[in-house]
Amino acid sequence: MRIVVKVGTSTLAHPTGRLNIQRMEKLCKVLSDLKNMGHEIILVSSGAIGMGVGKLSLPKRPEDMPTKQAAAAVGQCELMYTYDKLFAEYSHTVAQLLVTWEDFDHPHRLNNLQNTLERLLQLHAIPIINENDPVACEEYSLGDNDTLAAIVCRYIHADLLVLLSDIDGLYTANPHTHPEARLLPLVERITPEILALADGVGSSLGTGGMSTKLRAAQLVTELGADMVIANGSHPELLYDIAEGRPVGTRFAGRKEG
Ligand code: GLU
Numbered sequence: 001m002r003i004v005v006k007v008g009t010s011t012l013a014h015p016t017g018r019l020n021i022q023r024m025e026k027l028c029k030v031l032s033d034l035k036n037m038g039h040e041i042i043l044v045s046s047g048a049i050g051m052g053v054g055k056l057s058l059p060k061r062p063e064d065m066p067t068k069q070a071a072a073a074v075g076q077c078e079l080m081y082t083y084d085k086l087f088a089e090y091s092h093t094v095a096q097l098l099v100t101w102e103d104f105d106h107p108h109r110l111n112n113l114q115n116t117l118e119r120l121l122q123l124h125a126i127p128i129i130n131e132n133d134p135v136a137c138e139e140y141s142l143g144d145n146d147t148l149a150a151i152v153c154r155y156i157h158a159d160l161l162v163l164l165s166d167i168d169g170l171y172t173a174n175p176h177t178h179p180e181a182r183l184l185p186l187v188e189r190i191t192p193e194i195l196a197l198a199d200g201v202g203s204s205l206g207t208g209g210m211s212t213k214l215r216a217a218q219l220v221t222e223l224g225a226d227m228v229i230a231n232g233s234h235p236e237l238l239y240d241i242a243e244g245r246p247v248g249t250r251f252a253g254r255k256e257g
Contacts, residue, residue, distance in 0.1 A: 001159045002040040002121075003242065005031065006149035009050035010166035011232030012079070017054025017061075024082055027164075027235040031126070032090035034242055040121050042156065043128045044149040045083070051075030072133030083128055093125045098132035101142050104151055114155050121156075143212075150216035154223055161220045162241055163213055164232030169249030170197060170210065187251045190218050217251040227251040 007027065014020050035041050052071025053061055055078055062068045080096050087094050097116070103109045120127045129152060131142050142148045146163060153161045171181040187194055198210035213229055220227045228241050230248030240247045 001242065002042070002156065003034070003160045003162065004042045004044060004149055004153050004156075004158045005162045005164065005238065006044040006145055007046065007164045007232055008145070008166065009046045011164050012045070012047040013050045013054060017050050017052075017058075019051065019054070019078070019082060023233070023235070025086060027232075028083065028086035029090065030235045030238050032087060032092050034238060035092060035124075035126065036090075037242075039242060041126050042117070042121075042152065042158070043083075043126060044145050044152060045079060045128050045130055046145045047079050048072040048075040048130055048133055051078045069134045069136075076130065076133070079130075080128065087126060093123075095120050095125045095127050097127055097129045099129060099142075099148070100132050100136045104155075110155065117152075117156050146212040146216040147219075150219040150227075153220050153225055157223075158220075159225055160242070161216065161225060161227040162238065163216065163227065163229045164235070165213070165229060166232065167210075167229070168231045169229045170194075170214075172197065184249050185246050187217070187249060190214065190221065190251065221251050221253045224253045224255065226253045 011027070012020055012024060031041050031043065049061065049068055049072045052058075052073070052075030055074050056071060058067070058071065062071060076098070080094070083094050097113070099113065103113055117127055129148065131145065131148055136142070142151070149161055149163065152158070167175070168183055170184050170187065171178075172184065173181040175181040195211075195214055198214050217227045217229075228248050228250045230237050230241060237247045
């Protein structure tokens with residue numbers, strides 16, 4: 001299977017913005033193992049801004065563009081350094097791809113990007129994609145990596161997208177404010193009622209929330225692929241997800257006919 005795994009900042013970093021070492025070690029171990037089983041893995045990783053915040057000892061996630069972009073430039077190095085080191089422990093090679101909206105908007109650039117990704121997979125490397133935050137302009141920014149991951153799935157014909165986040169999946173109501181909320185294990189159709197379950201609340205260091213995840217699910221399931229939202233605190237869940245066992249919330253890809 002060709003699997004795109006998107007990890008949010010809340011999975012990779014502590015609320016301080018500093019690296020969650022244990023989590024990253026587990027994640028890289030499981031992804032390496034899935035690759036050894038024969039799956040193709042593409043990682044869409046957030047965390048550049050969050051980790052820049054930690055590394056530069058900023059008091060909180062910045063709101064102005066220059067500081068945000070400077071934090072991303074610092075944090076992206078930390079992120080790739082860590083991935084490179086951890087995947088190397090399991091003899092895997094990583095590749096960094098930083099993209100902007102324009103790369104998907106220009107057929108020529110898109111074609112190059114697709115070719116590079118395909119070649120990297122043929123060469124058994126693990127592509128790690130993030131938005132090129134230090135140069136992206138606000139009005140043209142992809143904005144969140146849930147959307148970026150869904151777009152990537154489209155152009156590389158992925159079979160499955162997994163969004164690892166700080167929540168277990170989609171609930172019937174916001175579980176932080178409604179203790180009676182139930183987790184929905186399977187969503188077969190994304191109806192207006194399902195879309196209404198998103199409350200748009202994200203973590204303090206990341207960008208996405210449930211609404212960007214549901215938009216990603218719409219995009220991906222229309223292409224016929226499945227999407228799963230699961231809790232990134234337990235990277236081992238990826239084994240069950242790859243086997244199709246019920247974990248988190250699975251959005252079933254539309255099948256023809
Ligand atoms: N590209 C941003 C970063 O690396 C993350 C965007 C998101 O959280 O979805 O910090």
